[in-house]
Amino acid sequence: MVTAMKARELGRNSVVVGDRVALAGDTSGAAGTLARIVRVAERTSVLRRSPDDTDPLERIVVANAEQMVIVCALADPAPRLRFVDRCLVAAYDAGLDPLLVLTKADLASPRQIRAFYRPLCLPMLTTRQPLPAQTLSRLRRALDGKLSVLIGQSGVGKSTLVNELVPDAGRAVGTVNPVTGRGRHTSSSAIALPLPPLPVARGRRGSAAAAGPGSSAAEPGWLIDTPGVRGFGLGHISVDRVVEAFGDLAEGTAACPPGCDHLSEGCALDEWARIHHAEARLDSLRRLLRSRDSAD
Numbered sequence: 001m002v003t004a005m006k007a008r009e010l011g012r013n014s015v016v017v018g019d020r021v022a023l024a025g026d027t028s029g030a031a032g033t034l035a036r037i038v039r040v041a042e043r044t045s046v047l048r049r050s051p052d053d054t055d056p057l058e059r060i061v062v063a064n065a066e067q068m069v070i071v072c073a074l075a076d077p078a079p080r081l082r083f084v085d086r087c088l089v090a091a092y093d094a095g096l097d098p099l100l101v102l103t104k105a106d107l108a109s110p111r112q113i114r115a116f117y118r119p120l121c122l123p124m125l126t127t128r129q130p131l132p133a134q135t136l137s138r139l140r141r142a143l144d145g146k147l148s149v150l151i152g153q154s155g156v157g158k159s160t161l162v163n164e165l166v167p168d169a170g171r172a173v174g175t176v177n178p179v180t181g182r183g184r185h186t187s188s189s190a191i192a193l194p195l196p197p198l199p200v201a202r203g204r205r206g207s208a209a210a211a212g213p214g215s216s217a218a219e220p221g222w223l224i225d226t227p228g229v230r231g232f233g234l235g236h237i238s239v240d241r242v243v244e245a246f247g248d249l250a251e252g253t254a255a256c257p258p259g260c261d262h263l264s265e266g267c268a269l270d271e272w273a274r275i276h277h278a279e280a281r282l283d284s285l286r287r288l289l290r291s292r293d294s295a296d
Contacts, residue, residue, distance in 0.1 A: 002027050004035040015040055017190040017224055018063040018147060047094045047149060050233035058236045062149045062190060062224050068096045069143075071152030071161065075107035080153065081116065085284045086232040087151050088122075089245040093237050096149075099142055100124045103157040116280065119248035127157075131164050140165065140198055147192075147222045154228030162225045166193045169225075189227060195220040239289060246285045249278065263289055 004023055006015050015021065015037055022039035047061045047068065068091040072079050084100065091098040100117060102110045106128040114124055125142065127135050143165070152158040162169050197220050234242065243253065243262060252272030253262065260267055263286055273282040 002029045002035050003033065004037050006037045010037065010040065013060075016060045016063050017192050018065055018149075019043070020064060045095050047090060047096060048236055049090060049229075050235035061151075061226060064147055065094075065096055065149040065224065066146045067099060067143070067148040068094075069099045069101055069148050069150045071101050071103060071150060071156045071158045072113070073104045073156040074102055074110055074113065075104050077153065077155050079113060081113065082284055082287060083153060083232060084117075085245075085288065086234060088120075089234055089237060089242055089288070090232060092245045093241050098122060099148075101139070101161070102126045103161070104128065119278070119281075127161070129157075129160070131161075136164055137198075140195070143195060143223060144198065144221050145219050147224070149190075149224040149226060151226055151232070152228060156228070158225065158228065162193070162223065165195060165223060167196070169193055190224055192222050192224045194222055234288065234291075242288050243285065246281065248281060249273070249285060252276070252278070252282075261289070262286065 002023065004021075004025075004027075007024075020041040021037045022041070023035040024038045025035040026033040027035045043063045045065055046063055047065055048058045049061055050057055050059065068087065070084055070087045070091075072081075072084050079102075088098055100122055102113060102124065103126075105126045110124075110126045114126075117124065123142070125135070125139055127139070139161075150158050150162065239261075243249075249269060249272075252269045253260070255268035255272065256262065257266060257268075262269055269282055273279050
């Protein structure tokens, strides 16, 4: 591990977790040595959030991620699907592939939420405690060879997942406040963790075999754990991009009049959602759009 400080000429807030950088100075990693970050490579993706929907100021969460793993508890705390929707909007806007991980299936059934997001063809995994080896293996295969960022509200079990995936991570695990139903923050900063190599399965004659599809060629990948958040502001994302993120409603918007804001009377989504039993998804979209309207 190399300890490095940012060169002054790079300026404030110029380096974030996930950046690929060039170093100068002592890069041996020996105790007591210090290198300098002198250049930040061009980013392939940038995941941003704003403090809230009324503040368009962008804050970069991570750089160069390829996948967003959205962690949502099925109970304790109760699932907050509008937070998941916000994360999906941010993921699609940044060009990241989303993966929804539903935790605490030992406390509640995932059936309703899985049905809610099935029209999006969104990859989903369900976990419980203790975490079965087969489920952990499926999650590892979904992460291998990628730079993935974990996003979730406090108390949903994100740190528990990280400790299962990276046994040496030592991330603190918190509890849920019994009064408010919200989790307590246990992580204060984002951190990138290298995933350990997948174990190699042994064949019938003792020969090495790949642990899963494509795992023999895939690199282990990296996992970026982020602090638990209670909101994900979208003030920096345009209204059109918000609508595009609700791909399951695209068919309904095709019949909307030109310039439709999808909030006013005459929007074709009203009838389409009623016929296709998508009222809940339409309600989620409109809540996001109204919050953007208040910002404007």
